[in-house]
Amino acid sequence: MNQFATRMLAIGLAGCACAPALAAEDSPFSANVAVTSDYRFRGVSQSAKDPALQGGVDYAHPSGLYLGAWGSTIDFEGFDDDANLEVDLYGGYKWSGAGVDWDVGLLHYAYPGSDSDNDLPFTEIYFGGTYGPVFAKYYYTNDYTGPTDEAAYYLTAGANFELGGGYSLGISLGQSAGDGVDESFGDSYVDYKLGVSKEFAGFGFNLAYVDTDIDPEIEDDVFNSEGTVVLTVSKVF
Template sequence: MKNKLSRASLLAAAVLAAAGGAHAQGDVSFNAAVANDYVWRGVSQTDNGATVQGGVDYTNGGFYVGAWASNVDFGSDADIEVDLYGGFRGAFTDALSWDVGVIGYFYPGEEDLDFVEVKAGLGYTVDAVSLGATAYYDPDNKNTYVEGTGAYAFSEKLKGLASVGNYSFDGGGDYTNWSLGGAYAFDVFDLTVKYTDTDIDDAVAGDVADENFVVMISKVF
């Protein structure tokens, strides 16, 4: 456990140092959202309750770093999740892009839940179609998550969204999750509606992994 926490602390320090030492000519953006549920990899993180979320991102060329937070409800002492992340992204061609980075998930009040993932992903966009594939690996717990995503732009404002992912745990209990929905960009906010589900048995996770409809209003500024 000490090793896990030390890695998480090192990640936090590295992300904050990178943000503090970043060149002033980079771009800073903020994001905020409210939704009826916080569903992550098919499983509710708020016990099927509402969520308020927000974050900040800094980008400079291919480098990016950021922080994001949300309320959570696991029935434990953890009431909030704070994510710190950073990495590099670029493009091989006009259509094919890449992204590598690291993400730390922190739960003040329940530090035993903290963990870190490294990730690598590819994206492909042609005309109105966008496809993505990303692999995440947790070196401390030896867990792997692989996800494929797809989007189709019906217009400048309306797009269809789909995803499928598989979570593989070193100790067993692997599962698959998927989602289907759409997003519409209004003038003052974005509206996203998704249907999500998993193949987790109710006897294992209860109703937090059941089929769900998530409605989110978000804004980047």
Template sequence: MKKSTAKLFSKPLVAIAALSGGAAMTAPVTAQAEISGNIGVVSEYLFRGGYENNGTAVQGGIDYSHDSGLYVGYWGSNLDYGTAPATTGFENDVYVGYGAMAGDFSYDVSLLYFYYTGVDDADTPEFGASIGYGPVSLGMAYLIDDVTWGNEGDIYWSLAYETALPSDFGFSATLGYYTYEDQGEFESGLGTTESSGLKHVDLSLSHPLGATGADMSITYMIGGTDRTDTDVEDTVILGVSFGF
């Protein structure tokens, strides 16, 4: 099945990260306390190189960020795994963390809880941490419990880069790598045959949608392999998001 972030590896606040499946978990460090939100639509919902919805997904969240660096938030999305019988549901991510900057360096630690409606044996906490320098960030997310989409001790590693381009375009690139535990409560370790592997590479381009306040984006995901050494297909994802 799968799996966000606290933030770095869950579902970020911007369209590019949401499309790329957890590209940037670090929470925004603001000059003052604020509440912000986001809502968007993507043509497909992929998370860390795996499908969470084979069709259109509506996603959104809300965050509170304090000038001390503390933040709390919620993010959600509808799910459709396209299996027989059909498995649909809703993902709810609740997280708390701390992020700060020291010059060009940034760091973040967070705890996220995945809670699902309509999907059995999938709820779990996850610990995340990241460091960054300028436009580059490196992070990890550690799965704390056995679930139907992962084993306790699975670690998702992310190397991300983002930059502004001319004419208000934005670009991001994310490399996602997994280290796997081969034993777990479900399906004898989910059939794990690999100890680690490259899961995906995401290349994303975004641009404001006129004067609407929304952003449109396109992501090309280069698929790697999963924990059973099965190839992940390349795919293109389109999205529109609005922050408020």
């Protein structure tokens, strides 16, 4: 994989770690803040292996409609020195049927101040469902991030299990593919994550191992894809 393909892979993986925060009781509004030791999205570092500050706001209507915004500090030094922030805007609809909690929506990834020649912003539609502890979600874009006009998709599935004592185990597996992905770096790729979560004193703690099958691995700090352990501390308001 050449250097351009490697960098485009990392950019293509850029996106939100957005699971909309749980709303406070009797309020359709919620907010969340977090600090993570390394902002990894779909396996690739967006913060050059450094800590990142993150946060978001959500509105959930009783009908199932929702809107939200989420942001994180990023570091693309050497590829786009002006890209220091990622802002994700999303909206959708949730409902239940046949024992499944369904979710469909639209997600836009923005990079305020980034070099327009890199064409980083892109938009995905998504559709997914959760059945008990198991979930699956499909994301699609008709114009993949970076200098390509081709389509791409991301398919992810996983499960969350209660371990007792307030601990929970989360596992997930994802694949990125499509002409946009192939054109940018030559092949599809897989990422996976295994993590344990627990709440202490009103804060959520998640310790996870994150890795990809990218070959060769990206060993530089910027867009690093080596397997690593990530600690995230979060708070929901």
